[in-house]
Amino acid sequence: MLKRLLSAYSALEGRYDELLAASGDPRPHWDAFLHALAEREGAGVSDTLALMERQVRENGITYNVYADPKGADRPWEVDPLPLLLSPREWDEIEAGIAQRAELLNRVLADVYGEQSLLRSGAIPPSVVFGHGGYLHQVQGIRPPGGVHLFHYAADLARSPDGRWWVVSDRTQAPSGVGYALENRLVVSRVFPQLFRDLHVQHLASYFSHMRESLLRWAPKGDGAPLIALLTPGPYNETYFEHALLARYLGFALVEGTDLTVRDGRVWMKTVEGLKRVHAILRRQDDDYCDPLELRSDSALGVAGLTDCARRGTVLVANALGSGVLESGALLGYLPKLSEQLLGEPLKLPSVATWWLGEPAAFEDAWKRLDHILIKPLERSVKEPAVFGADLSADERTVLKARVAARPQRYVAQEWVHVSQAPVLERGAAQQGDHLSARTVGLRVFAVATPQGYRVMPGGLTRVANDRNSRVIAMQRGGGSKDTWVLSDGPVNAAFSLLSSTVTPQDLVTSRGNVPSRTAENLFWFGRYGERCDDSARLLRVAIATVLGATDANADGRSDGLVPVLALAQRAGLIDAADNPGTELLRAATHPDEGLSQRLRQLSRVAFNLRDRMSADNWRTLNRLIGDPVFQRGSSLPLALAWLDRAVTTMMTLSGYVLDGMTRGTGWRFLSIGRRIERLSNLCMTLQVATHEGRADGLDWLLELADSTVTYRSRYLVAPEWLPVLDLLVRDDTNPRSVAFQVKGLVEYIDKLERAHGRFASDVLAPAQAALQALQPADLHPESEALASAIEQLQRAAHTVSDELTLKFFSHAASRSVLSLVA
The missing domain is CATH 3.30.1490.270 (Dna Ligase; domain 1)
Structure with missing residues (x-):
């Protein structure tokens, strides 16, 4: 079986092959893995690929290739076969990376400190001052702990003789560590037994070192340390990684607009007021971090951040100005600098550079x-x-x-002809899935600790997009692999990043740190979720009515279809009602219009909440958006089946909100968004129903409001205006009624106002009073009192949304907070 597996695999001449030795036999540390893979040959290999692709798609792992039309929707590409590294060669890499990180940190400290290396000529001044990464504004700043280079990455390549070389250094805001973690989570699920049997070193301790070092070096004061991960936002190429790291490390994911500087300190804008930020793990370029002192046209930074770093009131990792070390010109000077600063030769040489x-x-x-x-x-x-x-x-x-x-x-x-490694590639039907050779490079990571630099036992293996590629770049469509560092003995599998001790103080201070932008996204996630649910239900009722129309009026339309089409027009789902079947089919299944467009709005808001969404929640949403109905032609019956799936899935998403979220501030904003949207939709539906509907044709209204079963359990008569309107307007026990939405809104607003002052209850009170004043005699289509109450409630829903935005999302610090920071 092993021979068949390797039959299509061939080494490229003049390159080191990670899998095969010069004799053509597998290298010893690959032997166990290959035999296990050979046992999966045929359908098993295809199943492995399918499992990988499904996990990537459902987990929403993305990498934004700016030139790709798919943009942020482009799936991350990970090959199921890891790159295996033996214990001996990893020891050499680990020692070389730790030494190199220490050397570069000392160089950086000198460049922005005494500059003795520049005065002595060890580094030509033009190499530093002529590089765009040098920031004279941060000259003289000494970060807490004296660590300028907190997080470091190096791109490695193996030459034909088997030696590892450093191709480039990543010192400004190194990316890839989150993708390495995600690759590990995905690949270890595909080969769980092999992962254990080969004694693969785990990654959790590396992230533990990262978190503990930030907590140790963060300045003290204003409560327990708050660490934020600063991201340029969801349109950045590696935003998925930012969200993953923030969730995994327990940091607040923030954009520049979430932070403000007051009295020489950095604060996060939250719905509870301003919260002191003690450390920032930044994932954006140096000069974009501060529009006040650095790049004035930056809309991504925090005005005054440089001054806070200068004062030592916030730890910025990596230190501002670290990008100067990425100069290719420095590579040629590092061997002598190592001898001068460390007193030892450079253990991991750079590719020859001039x-x-x-x-x-x-x-x-x-x-x-x-x-x-x-x-x-x-x-x-x-x-x-x-x-x-x-x-x-x-x-x-x-x-x-x-x-x-x-x-x-x-x-x-x-020009180094770097090594190649096997990938599992889909083939034509007659060829089947098989192994193929691809050029690979390895990105390795190190983090500073009080005991020195710690190197991640593994890294991000990057894979060229075709067999003959000479450049490995994710922006050119490359893929990736997990990196397995093997151990000679068992590893500590019990260690987890989640095993740290929580103190009573942590229990208190962990509450309420919801950035205003996050609260706004949660609010709109609730609104868009309800909007999608309402659209799917409306289209389902409309298409079912078209398919089942038997009792037609003179114009050829059933009683229920007239108001349903009018409602679909008011909701913006169809343009006209002249050809209802075609219009409704387009709204339900077109990939860029109608329901699909609203689902993508929901997805965009959800993408901003990646650090707060569970994996199950995200998978469910991705399945909804990626339904095959949008990629192929459809018919009304198939569209109806799709809408059944959509409604069921939307109910699943609602279930995550009801059963999967703690009843904290974030949940309250999401719930307010849901109630406002549902109230607005109900009001619009009732307005159309009372204007266009008929007493002998109200089944569509009950179906749309998901209240058919409740009605039938209470009344043994066909739907009539009085009981239907009572159920949908006044019954506050019905989750789909107007009264239920108003009751919930009043409750949520009241809780917010107790903590933040009045802002919306005065708007809700008159509308609620008008609703409560309705009597059974008012429950008929011609009732002016009913029409007035519905109109007043609809206006109140919109006004509450506006007031909420002004109060919490357009952040302004309260007087109590201002007095605190003054």
């Missing part, structure tokens, strides 16, 4: 152009690396002239 700002290096580069690549000093999407061997004589002349105009902005780097 800064072309040196005349000798510039001239030498053109002599060896066939063996090097020329790339900008700073990473640039607009100006990619150029392989010298690809250029014609004329193109070489043009390139040399362009580089000669600004040689200090470029580096030359040796």
Whole structure:
């Protein structure tokens, strides 16, 4: 079986193969894995791929490739076969990465401190000052603990002789650690027994070190330390990772607008007021972090953050200005710097790199152009690396002239034919799923601790998108792998990041830290959820009425269809009622209109809440949005079956809100959003029903309000105006009635007003009084009192939404908080 598995796999000449030795036999540390995989050959391998793809899709793992039309919806690509590293080679990588992180931290401390390395010429001043990552505004700032480089990543590649080399350093806001964690969660579920039997080292301790170090070095005061993860927002390429890390580490996920600076300290805007932020794990570029001192056109940063870092009132990790270490020009100086600063040789060498700002290096580069690549000093999407061997004589002349105009902005780097590893690839029907070779690179991570740098036992293995790719880049459509670092003996599988001790103080201070933006997203998640549910129910009733119409009027329409179509028009689902079947089918199944459009609105809001949504909640939503009905043609009967699924799934999402969320501040905002939207929809439905409906055709109204069973259990007569309106308007025990929504709104608003002052009860009170004043005699279509009460309640719902926005989402600190920070 093993021979059949490897029959389609071939090593590329001139590259190190991670799987096969030079003899063509599997390397020893791969043997157990390959034999287990061979036992899954055929249908088992296909099932493995299908399981992986389903987990990625249902978990909503995404990576935003900016040039991809799918945008933020592009699924993260992870291959089920991990990259295996033996204990011996990992020990060498781990020691080299820890040493390199310590070296770079010392370089950074000197660059923004005494600058002795620049004065002595150990680093040419133009290498530092000519790089866009150097920020003179942060000169002299010493971060808490003296750690400038809190989190570090290095991109490694293995050369044909089997040695690992550092291709580049990631020091500004290293990405990938969250994706490495997600890859581990996904792949370990596919191979659970192998994961245990091979003694794969776990990742949890690394994240524990990260959290504990931030808590240790965060400045004290104003209660227990509050740590925030600063993200550029949901349109950033790695936003999924930001949300995952915030949830896993227990940090608040914030954008720049969630934070404010008062009296030299950073505060998070929450619905409970301002909360002191002690440490910020930032995931956005240096110069975007502070529009006041850094990049003035940044809408992503926090005005005054640099001054707070200067004062030492907040820990910013990594320290502002860390991006200067990503200069490719520094790579060539690190060996001597290691001897000078650490007193030892560099354990993990860099790929040979020459800064072309040196005349000798510039001239030498053109002599060896066939063996090097020329790339900008700073990473640039607009100006990619150029392989010298690809250029014609004329193109070489043009390139040399362009580089000669600004040689200090470029580096030359040796072209290394990096290693390849096996991937599981789908094949044609006759070929089947099989192993194929792909170029790979390894991103390894380190985090600072009081005992030195700790290296994640694994990392993010990046995979080229085709067999002949020379560049591995996620923005060019590359994939990824989990990285398994094997151990000689059993590992501590009992350790968990969730096992830390919680004190009574933590129980008190953990409440109420809901950022205003998060509260707003929860509010709109509730509203959009109800809007989708109402749309699905309305379309279901309308299509069922079209299919079952037998008692037709002179115009060929059943009694129930007239008001239903009028309601669908008012709701914006259809444009006209001339061709109801076609219009309703389009609203139900078109991928860009009607119900699908509203589901995507719900998904966009949900994406902003990734750190607060359970995996089950997210899977359910993704199944709803990814239903096959949107990818193929449909008919009214099939659309009706789809709407049945949609309504059931929406009820499942509502169940997560009712049974899966604690009754905290966030839940209250979400519930208010649901009640406001449902009240508004009910009012609109009742207005149409009383205007267009007939007493002998009210089944559609009960069905739309999900109250048919309740009505039939109470009344042994066909639907009539009096009992139907009593059930849908005045009965506060019916979850689909107007009175039930008003009762809940009054309760939620009252609880908020007790803590934050009056803002909406004065609006609700008159509308509630008008509802309570309705008598049974008013429950008929011609009743002016009923029409007035419904109109008043609809206006109140909209006004409460506006008042809530002004009170909590357009944040302004209360006087008590202002006096605290003054």
